[in-house]
Amino acid sequence: MxxxxxxxxxxxxxxxxxxxxxxxxxxxxxxxxGKATEDAVLWALQAGYRHIDTAAIYRNxxxxxxxxxxxxxPRDQIFVTTKLxxxxxxxESALAACELSLEKLGLDYIDLYLIxxxxxxPERRTESWNALQKLVSQxxxxxxxxxxxxxxxxxxxLGSNPTIRPVINQIEVHPWLTRQELVSFCEAQHxxxxxxxxxxxxxxxxxxxxxxxxxxxxxxxxxxxxxxxxQKGYIVLPKSANKERIEQNADVFDFDxxxxxxxxLDSFNEDYVSGWDPTVAP
Numbered sequence: 001m002x003x004x005x006x007x008x009x010x011x012x013x014x015x016x017x018x019x020x021x022x023x024x025x026x027x028x029x030x031x032x033x034g035k036a037t038e039d040a041v042l043w044a045l046q047a048g049y050r051h052i053d054t055a056a057i058y059r060n061x062x063x064x065x066x067x068x069x070x071x072x073x074p075r076d077q078i079f080v081t082t083k084l085x086x087x088x089x090x091x092e093s094a095l096a097a098c099e100l101s102l103e104k105l106g107l108d109y110i111d112l113y114l115i116x117x118x119x120x121x122p123e124r125r126t127e128s129w130n131a132l133q134k135l136v137s138q139x140x141x142x143x144x145x146x147x148x149x150x151x152x153x154x155x156x157x158l159g160s161n162p163t164i165r166p167v168i169n170q171i172e173v174h175p176w177l178t179r180q181e182l183v184s185f186c187e188a189q190h191x192x193x194x195x196x197x198x199x200x201x202x203x204x205x206x207x208x209x210x211x212x213x214x215x216x217x218x219x220x221x222x223x224x225x226x227x228x229x230x231q232k233g234y235i236v237l238p239k240s241a242n243k244e245r246i247e248q249n250a251d252v253f254d255f256d257x258x259x260x261x262x263x264x265l266d267s268f269n270e271d272y273v274s275g276w277d278p279t280v281a282p
Contacts, residue, residue, distance in 0.1 A: 006023070006230055006231075006253055007253075008253045009024060009047075009048040009049065009250050009253060010022065010048065010050065011023045011024070011230075011253070013192065013233070013235065015143055015167040015168065015192055016165065016167050016190040016191070016192070017143055017164075017167050019111075019142060019143050019167075021051065021079055021111075021112070021143075021168075021192070021235055022049070022050045022051035022079050022235075023230055023234075023235050023236065024049060024051065024226075024230070024235075024236060024238075024249075024250060024252075025049065025051030025052060025053050025079070025081070025235065025236070025237045026040065026041065026044040026049050026051065026052050026053065026237070026238070026239070026240075026246065027053045027196060027237035027238065027239035028040060028041065028052065028053065028054050028058060028060055028064060028239065029055070029058055029196070029239050030058070030239070031058075031060060031239070031241045032060070032241075033059050033060040033062065033063045034060075034063055036063075036241050037060040037063035037064060037067070037241075038063045038066055038067040038070070039067075039241070039243070040067075040240065040241045040246065041063070041064055041067035041068065041071075042067045042070060042071055043243045043246050043247070044246050044250075045067070045068075045071045045073055045078070046071075047246055047247045047250050048250060049246075049250060050073075050077055050078055050079060051078075051079040051081075051235075052064055052068070052078065052079070052080055052081070053081040053170075053196075053237050054080075054081065054082050054083075054105075055082055055083035055085065055114075055116060056082060056083060056084065056085050056088065056097060056100070056101055056116075057083070057085040057116065061082060061101055061104035061105050062104045062105070062106075064080070064105060065104065065105035065106040065107060066106070068080070068105075068107075069106065075107070075108075079111045079112070080105065080107065080110055080111050080112070081110070081111060081112040081113075081114065082101045082105065082110055082112075082113060082114075083113070083114040083115070083116040083147060084097050084098065084113065084114065084115050084116055084128060084132075085097070085116045085117075086116065086117055086119050086120050089115070089120040089124040089125065089127070089128040090120075090124050090127045090128060090131075091127040091128070091130055091131045092131075094127070094128045094131035094132065095131050095134065095135065098110070098113060098131075098135050098140060098141065099140075101113075102140060109139060109140055109141065109142060110140065110141045110142070111141075111142050111143060112141075112142070112143045112144070112145060112167075112168065113132055113135060113141040113143075113144050113145075114144070114145050114146055114147045114168065114170055115128050115129065115132070115145075115146045115147065115149075116147050116148070117147060117148040117276075117278040117281070118146070118148065118149050118150070118153040118278055118279075118281050119278050119281045121282065122156060125153070125156070125157070126157075126160060129144075129157060129160075129162060132144040132164075133162065133163055133164045136164055143167050143168070144164060144166065144167065145166040145167050145168030145169060145170065145191070145192075145194075146166050146168070146169050146170070147169065147170035147171070147194075147196075148170070148171060148276075148277075148278035148279055149166075149169050149171075149278075149279065150182060150278075150279035150280060150281075151181060151182055151185045153279070153281075154166070154169065154185065154186070154189065154191070158189065165189075165190075165191075166191055167191065167192060168191060168192045168193075168194050168235070169182075169186050169191050169192075169193060169194070170194035170195075170196055170237075171193065171194070171195070171196070171279065172195075172196055172197045172273060172274065172275060172277070173193065173195045173196075173198070173229070173234065174195065174197065174198050174199070174200045174204070174225055174228075174229070175204075175210075175225065175228060175265040175266065175268040175269065176200055176204055176268050176269060176270050176271075176272040177200075177269065177270075177271060177272050177273060177274075178266060178269040179279075180269075182279065192234075192235060193232075193233070193234045193235070194234065194235040194236075194237065195229045195234040195235065195236045195237065196237050196239075197239075197274050197275060198225055198226055198229050198234075198236050198237065198238055199222050199225050199226075199238055199239075200225070200272070200274045201274040201275065203272075203274050204268075204272070205221045205222060205225075206221075207221070207268070209264070209268070210224060210225070210265075210268075213257075213261055213264065213265065216261070217255055217257070219252075219255065220248060222238070222245070222248070222249060223248065223249070223251065223252050224257065224265075226238055226249055226252045227252045227255070227256075227257055228257060228262065228265050230252065231256070231257055231262060
């Protein structure tokens with residue numbers, strides 16, 4: 001098993017374009033815009049997080065931007081991701097959607113801009129990717145990638161010989177949904193895996209075997225799941241609006257899950273999707 005060198009909450013990995021991304025990020029999906037999002041982002045930044053993941057469809061980009069400014073942390077020390085949603089896919093519409101996200105965030109650039117899903121179909125996926133490449137050339141976006149892409153979607157994109165290749169595929173992945181074929185394809189293509197819903201939206205946190213492993217390491221089940229993703233080499237995005245949980249989710253750099261227990265966690269796989277699954281879209 002490949003061992004990953006993790007050096008605390010400020011651990012980074014290099015993307016295929018040589019830019020660095022913090023391995024641990026805060027996801028803000030389903031956190032209400034306004035005080036709830038601002039508090040969550042500020043708590044995360046105070047706890048040492050330097051990576052915030054939002055999306056246009058989350059409706060909380062304004063609040064994320066407000067929190068970043070209130071934090072007093074220099075902009076270049078915070079990695080910000082947002083996403084192009086389905087209704088805005090297409091060339092001109094994608095350019096306009098990014099401009100709107102920049103305006104809402106109150107930022108001069110976005111660190112990572114993702115196509116949120118492949119569902120609008122081949123033509124609009126291609127147009128959107130061309131728009132994202134344009135945004136990089138304009139300096140409005142530093143890195144570009146995709147989310148919820150299956151192997152066939154990635155082959156379609158890579159087969160078009162784009163000037164800029166995707167640096168990330170953000171997908172739901174956890175021990176009950178290991179997606180080995182998709183993960184292996186991404187790794188072979190030097191596309192980093194970013195794990196959303198790494199806690200299975202809480203659906204599996206009471207699994208008795210997970211609880212047994214957590215007890216062995218004197219950690220919570222959530223901490224075991226986050227550490228599993230990190231040791232896999234994934235960028236991991238636990239979501240919480242609770243200050244204590246945000247802090248606890250970052251307390252995962254003082255232990256190492258043994259190979260045998262990593263293999264046991266891998267064996268949990270049952271292709272369990274806790275949310276949507278656009279990876280199977282045409």
